[in-house]
Amino acid sequence: MVTSLNKLKFQKTIKKEISISGIGLHTGLISNLTFKPAPSNHGIKFKRIDIKKSPKIEASVLNVIDVTRGTSIGRDKIEIHTIEHLLAAINGLNIDNLLIEIDNIEVPILDGSAKPYVDIFIKTGFKKQDAHRLELVIDETITYSNSKTGVDIHIVPSDKFRITFMMDYKHKSLGTQYTSYYSIREEFINNVAPARTFCLLSEVNNLLDCNLIKGGNLNNSLVFIDKELDKIEIEKIKKKIPINSKSINSSNGLLNNTKLRYYNEPVRHKLLDLLGDLALLGIPIKGHVIAARSGHFANIELVKKIKRKYFNRGVNKKMTLKKQKISFDIREVLNILPHRYPCLLIDRIINLDPGKEVQAIKNVTFNEPFFQGHFPGQPVMPGVLLIESMAQAGGFLVLNTIPNPESKLMYISAIESTRFKKIVVPGDQLIIKAKLLKFKLNTCKIGATIHVNKELVAESTFLASVVNRSI
Secondary structure, eight states, X not given: OOEEEEEEEEEEXXXXXXXXXXXXXXXXXXEEEEEEEOOTTOOEEEEETTSTTOOOEEOOGGGEEEOSSSOEEEETTEEEBOOHHHHHHHHHTTOOOEEEEESSSBOBOXXXXXXXXXXXXXXXXXXXXXXXXXXXXXXXXXXXXXXXXXXXXXXXXXXXXXXXXXXXOSSTTTOEEEEEEOOOHHHIIXXXXXXXXXXXXXXXXXXXXXXXXXXXXXXXXXXXXXXXXOHHHHHHXXXXXXXXXXXXXXXXXXXXXXXXXXXXXXXXXXXXXXXXXXXXXXXXXXXXXXXXXXXXXXXXXXXXXXXXXXXXXXXXXXXXEOOOOXXXXXXXXXXXXXXXXXXXXXXXXXXXXXXXXXXXXXXXXXXXXXXXXXXXXXXXXXXXXXXXXXXXXXXXXXXXXXXXXXXXXEEEEEEEEEEEXXXXXXXXXXXXXXXXXXXXXXXXXXXXXXXXXXXXXXXXXXXEEEEXXXX
């Protein structure tokens, strides 16, 4: 299986428009961002509103134009820089659809972490949408390595999305650090999003010489002391960044004795950057990413490899998912249908086309309780239960097309027609197909059939109503 529905998970956007402003880390330019709700299957897209006729730029690895000290995307010579912290917030909060309007070239750095973006999204709230979340299931290992830099990053099959990250700086102030992430919303909010960006003191002058970090300061970046600077070097930095010269020899290895939010804040920020870069795949992942000394370049190379492996390149360089069947085992069926033994008449869902059709299985055994009294000498499954099995398949189909299905029930309100062609006896396997013919104002029309050994045994067309559970 290559793709699967995230069972009971629907796509999500924000409830209402909200804005934020700030300075860009590298350009030093002020930009204003406005986040707008977007419809199902829209994805995450940016739009430069300071440029006339600017196209929407999809947050896609296909649009990455630079990974120098950050991740930048562009299209038709229109660029947006340093998007990774914002994308990490979107990814960590499982936001699927969003339009981001920006009036300058760089996303604000704010406090150097993803926390301000997380806070503003939580403030505006989230809205569930009518389309399921699709996730990419990793079924074999994909690796990117660079022996010269010692970078290794790969993704392996896993039953959930996870990240393990190790960084190794040959400096006492940083050293070797490790962290892991288990794709839990609260874990992201509390333990990953607040981690701030960082650099080494020895890098600062080089970055300034490269016309970078114009908006950097000690309120939005951690600067780790990795070497002693002479007076000329210190004075050069002081012209751009206010520092306390005495802090050069600080005991905690940070300029101005800045306090860390976590003992391993740097590696947590590396994980944060990785989450933002992985968002450029355009689809959630079910797999375990294991990274050693990885940065933006390696992150993007891994995403490119995943794209090449699991997606087919089509016209206009768009990506099309490989087709697959969507199935549900009995435990997943129980999460949606309220029925329980002896009234549950579905054993497994073998294929689901959301909002259109479902195919289910019911194995009829001699131990069924109704056989004790329904022609015990010549057991036959009651026709009314055949209707019920079709209704339950239809119920599963309908409840998988609406948000919060666990809070709903479906009742049959009318049977338009039913025909029985053959009897069903112990040992038969029912193949139940149900199609959604119409759905309006919480009332649906369903057509269903039952086959045994490819022979039609029953068919029915009925109406049903979706209602709230009382408890």
